[in-house]
Amino acid sequence: MSAMVLYRGQVCPEWVDYNGHMRDAYYLLVFSLASDALIDRIGLDDAARQSRRRSVYTLEVHLNYLREMKEGDPLRVEGRILASDHKRLQVFFSLHYGEEDAPAACSEQLLIHVDTGSGRSTAFDEDVLSRIGELSPPGAGFESPYVGRSIALKV
Amino acid sequence: MSAMVLYRGQVCPEWVDYNGHMRDAYYLLVFSLASDALIDRIGLDDAARQSRRRSVYTLEVHLNYLREMKEGDPLRVEGRILASDHKRLQVFFSLHYGEEDAPAACSEQLLIHVDTGSGRSTAFDEDVLSRIGELSPPGAGFESPYVGRSIALKV
Numbered sequence: 001m002s003a004m005v006l007y008r009g010q011v012c013p014e015w016v017d018y019n020g021h022m023r024d025a026y027y028l029l030v031f032s033l034a035s036d037a038l039i040d041r042i043g044l045d046d047a048a049r050q051s052r053r054r055s056v057y058t059l060e061v062h063l064n065y066l067r068e069m070k071e072g073d074p075l076r077v078e079g080r081i082l083a084s085d086h087k088r089l090q091v092f093f094s095l096h097y098g099e100e101d102a103p104a105a106c107s108e109q110l111l112i113h114v115d116t117g118s119g120r121s122t123a124f125d126e127d128v129l130s131r132i133g134e135l136s137p138p139g140a141g142f143e144s145p146y147v148g149r150s151i152a153l154k155v
Numbered sequence: 156m157s158a159m160v161l162y163r164g165q166v167c168p169e170w171v172d173y174n175g176h177m178r179d180a181y182y183l184l185v186f187s188l189a190s191d192a193l194i195d196r197i198g199l200d201d202a203a204r205q206s207r208r209r210s211v212y213t214l215e216v217h218l219n220y221l222r223e224m225k226e227g228d229p230l231r232v233e234g235r236i237l238a239s240d241h242k243r244l245q246v247f248f249s250l251h252y253g254e255e256d257a258p259a260a261c262s263e264q265l266l267i268h269v270d271t272g273s274g275r276s277t278a279f280d281e282d283v284l285s286r287i288g289e290l291s292p293p294g295a296g297f298e299s300p301y302v303g304r305s306i307a308l309k310v
Binding site: 010018019020023024025026028031032046049058059060061062065066082083084085088090108109110116119148149150151152 | 178186201204215218219220263264274
């Protein structure tokens with residue numbers, strides 16, 4: 001399974017800051033909405049989250065900003081599962097201007113499955129694990145300069 | 156110079172998601188507002204940004220989510236400069252519930268000084284470099300498990 005298109009929209013007026021560009025936090029809002037769509041696709045849509053008392057929380061996020069976006073610019077987010085275990089997903093999203101290939105921003109994220117009753121992490125249910133398997137890359141997977149990064153001020 | 160308190164507020168109703176918690180992107184909005192306050196403190200407030208045609212853009216962000224926050228929860232952000240060169244700042248922010256010491260989230264960020272006329276990065280002006288020096292740690296600096304991280308799914 002290669003990348004999935006998880007979000008399409010445009011830069012809202014309230015997302016633009018004093019520089020006239022989409023504020024850094026709203027790139028993450030767009031990725032967050034894409035993450036919701038991915039969680040739906042593994043079988044944990046709103047109905048399943050409510051009935052099973054399960055959800056998926058964000059543990060860790062890395063973001064790289066590559067291009068400025070302005071009010072009204074068309075947005076597309078692609079996403080893919082990089083890796084998973086019994087209760088966690090490592091995912092990668094790229095934000096694009098319209099249908100362009102080059103990303104305007106990238107985000108690697110670590111997500112965890114939670115029992116919302118106890119507030120503790122818990123194993124995915126079998127049907128969800130099966131969906132994750134279907135959506136995961138079969139081979140060596142995906143490489144990007146925006147996976148596995150740490151921040152450093154290289155002088 | 157140790158940490159500076161850069162933001163105080165509370166979790167707004169529109170920041171809360173279907174889990175009843177502050178959505179991941181709004182943690183970054185709070186850090187982004189704290190980053191604005193830090194940029195003011197190095198001498199690049201709104202008036203200076205306009206008159207000098209300078210601004211500071213976010214290049215890269217790392218976020219760790221440590222505690223859920225609910226609507227109305229009191230927020231405090233502390234921040235510090237970890238390192239800098241002639242045009243970049245490596246900074247660290249921690250978000251706290253009220254006056255608590257333990258962080259609810261942490262964010263390491265790489266920021267770059269930009270000439271808004273050309274859209275290209277440019278060296279900080281001397282007075283700004285001087286302010287950065289005053290606000291920077293004199294010694295070996297600050298250590299945290301949330302500095303220098305990369306994302307990995309450790310099984």
